[in-house]
Amino acid sequence: MSSSETGAPLLKLDRLRVTFHAGTPNQRVALDDLSLSMAEGDFVVVIGSNGAGKSTMLNVISGALLPDSGRVELKGKDITNLAVHKRAAYIGRVFQDPMLGTAPALSIEENLALAGRRGLRRGFHLALNSTNRKRFADILAPFGLGLDTRMRVLAGKLSGGQRQVLALLMASLRKPQLLLLDEHTAALDPATAELVMQATRRIVEEDRLSALMITHNMQQAIQYGNRLIAMNAGRIKLELNAQAKQKLTVEDLIQRFGDASDRQLLQA
Numbered sequence: 001m002s003s004s005e006t007g008a009p010l011l012k013l014d015r016l017r018v019t020f021h022a023g024t025p026n027q028r029v030a031l032d033d034l035s036l037s038m039a040e041g042d043f044v045v046v047i048g049s050n051g052a053g054k055s056t057m058l059n060v061i062s063g064a065l066l067p068d069s070g071r072v073e074l075k076g077k078d079i080t081n082l083a084v085h086k087r088a089a090y091i092g093r094v095f096q097d098p099m100l101g102t103a104p105a106l107s108i109e110e111n112l113a114l115a116g117r118r119g120l121r122r123g124f125h126l127a128l129n130s131t132n133r134k135r136f137a138d139i140l141a142p143f144g145l146g147l148d149t150r151m152r153v154l155a156g157k158l159s160g161g162q163r164q165v166l167a168l169l170m171a172s173l174r175k176p177q178l179l180l181l182d183e184h185t186a187a188l189d190p191a192t193a194e195l196v197m198q199a200t201r202r203i204v205e206e207d208r209l210s211a212l213m214i215t216h217n218m219q220q221a222i223q224y225g226n227r228l229i230a231m232n233a234g235r236i237k238l239e240l241n242a243q244a245k246q247k248l249t250v251e252d253l254i255q256r257f258g259d260a261s262d263r264q265l266l267q268a
């Protein structure tokens with residue numbers, strides 16, 4: 001049943017609260033009753049200063065972290081306490097570190113085969129036969145990185161940008177209901193980051209994915225997605241829709257996000 005049939009949003013975060021080191025001098029409220037609703041097909045971009053709670057929000061959505069209180073619903077189903085591996089079939093994720101999304105000691109095609117059986121029951125093996133090899137090469141070819149002709153090269157031998165594109169493909173191979181991107185271009189040089197962003201747009205559009213992307217790059221935040229959210233201190237401070245984004249400049253964005261202190265933090 002699709003969420004449009006049930007009327008439920010794709011993702012609903014309801015008053016999520018996460019406190020680290022509660023009751024100690026180091027107590028830190030990372031999510032402060034955060035609520036957010038995403039519709040199917042939304043590409044939501046999240047910005048915010050360091051420590052705003054962006055990664056914590058993604059950790060709660062992916063199941064890596066349990067909130068102290070609040071709910072996470074995916075297509076109307078309460079997944080707040082569902083184990084990470086049980087939601088892996090519905091939620092794909094790419095991290096900032098290119099080392100995290102791919103297995104370095106496996107070849108490109110083995111990594112893709114591994115991703116192809118993510119979320120399936122144990123013992124199910126996606127064999128690397130000629131059909132799959134061709135399919136994987138066909139998936140890689142349009143990205144123009146030459147990876148399709150180097151399918152047996154170990155992922156550990158690839159550049160950071162190549163690994164992030166491979167990680168993106170792996171995260172989206174099973175067509176997840178939601179793709180989570182946590183500053184996945186931040187470790188790359190500007191030209192490579194742009195290439196990976198183009199690959200991101202292509203995958204999101206062609207697979208009609210819904211995505212939640214964190215970035216510290218204001219230009220990316222304006223250029224991509226149909227919704228823009230700015231977080232501060234575990235809350236959503238500003239939200240802009242596609243129309244409001246259209247004429248937005250980086251200066252506007254920084255100004256609208258808040259006062260001088262926020263501005264300083266945003267640019268950090």
Ligand SMILES: Nc1ncnc2c1ncn2[C@@H]1O[C@H](COP(=O)(O)OP(=O)(O)O)[C@@H](O)[C@H]1O
Nearest residue numbers: 020028030048049050051052053054055056057
């Ligand atoms: N595992 C953790 N243990 C303790 N504190 C954490 C942990 N993860 C995040 N925090 C704290 O929670 C706050 C939000 O962090 P985070 O979600 O990583 O922010 P962002 O991704 O927006 O930079 C920060 O103050 C951070 O120091």
Ligand SMILES: [Mg+2]
Nearest residue numbers: 054055056182
């Ligand atoms: Mg973070």
